[in-house]
Amino acid sequence: MHRFTMFLLILLMPIAASALEIFVCEPEWGSLLEExxxxxxxxxxxxxxxxxxxxxxxRPSLIAAVRRADLVVCTGADLEIGWLPLLLRRSGNAKIQTGNPGYFLAANFVRRLEIPKTIDRAQGDVHPQGNPHIHLNPGNIRRVADALAERLTVLDAGNSNEYQARLEDFQARWQDATERWEDRALQLEGMRLASHHRSFSYLADWLDLDIVATLESKPGVPPSGAQLAALLERLTPNPPLGVIRTPYENEKPSMWLAERLELPEIKLPYTIGGTDNSVDLFSLYDETIRMLEEHNQ
Ligand SMILES: [Zn+2]
Structure with missing residues (x-):
């Protein structure tokens, strides 16, 4: 290698290394952080x-990523309780432990839905702190964006002007998009749907969709055959327009019910990458609303 090139590389290296290392639990927060x-x-x-x-x-690769992180951004509300505490512990990284600026939970900045009156995780409920699937309401994204930009400024004060400018630019585009979605989705008001898990409660709350049935008897507890049969009987006189689920949920219960009620089984993208067209937060919302419109007849 040419000596001058080598010199240039050495000069550039500390700059590359100064970027914040951020570990993110779910794709939606990765997309927000890119913004x-x-x-x-x-x-x-x-x-x-x-x-x-x-x-x-x-996995060891995840532990290694948390070990070098300056910031961990997750949903919280116990969504990741089965694996995140273990990653944090094993990482041996003090910066990102609970209570430190390097630890950020999005659900702490929004009004949570479905907070149970009594916590019964023992019976298999995976939403003991309320519903953690918060990212499908644009108001929640707006609040989390404000808090996250502030956190970036705390951790990397040298670039605070840039974070502020990026936040303002994002919020302006997000506001425009939200108004556009709300106009379009007026026609979806009252749309009756069944849902495998309570993955779309914030979307339904925002757009006034009517989730008439959840296939799981409790969040995280798969429905039994008897429960599905009872659901079929209850929904038969007035069936919903479709059964929605995320790409990661077991399709069998939804397909069973959808087939018998002669309804579409709708796999919504849920997060970034859930369909080919959902490449960022904006296209995720576009795609979700488009798919609902397609089935709203
Ligand atoms: Zn859940």
């Missing part, structure tokens, strides 16, 4: 749209 941090962050996302964020194996 807010741009090239100032190296982002590792632990799950894809095809992996259940409730359940993940604490």
């Amino acid at each position: 807010l941090a741009g090239d100032n962050a190296e982002i590792t996302v632990a799950t894809t749209a095809f992996q259940d964020p409730h359940r993940l194996q604490a």
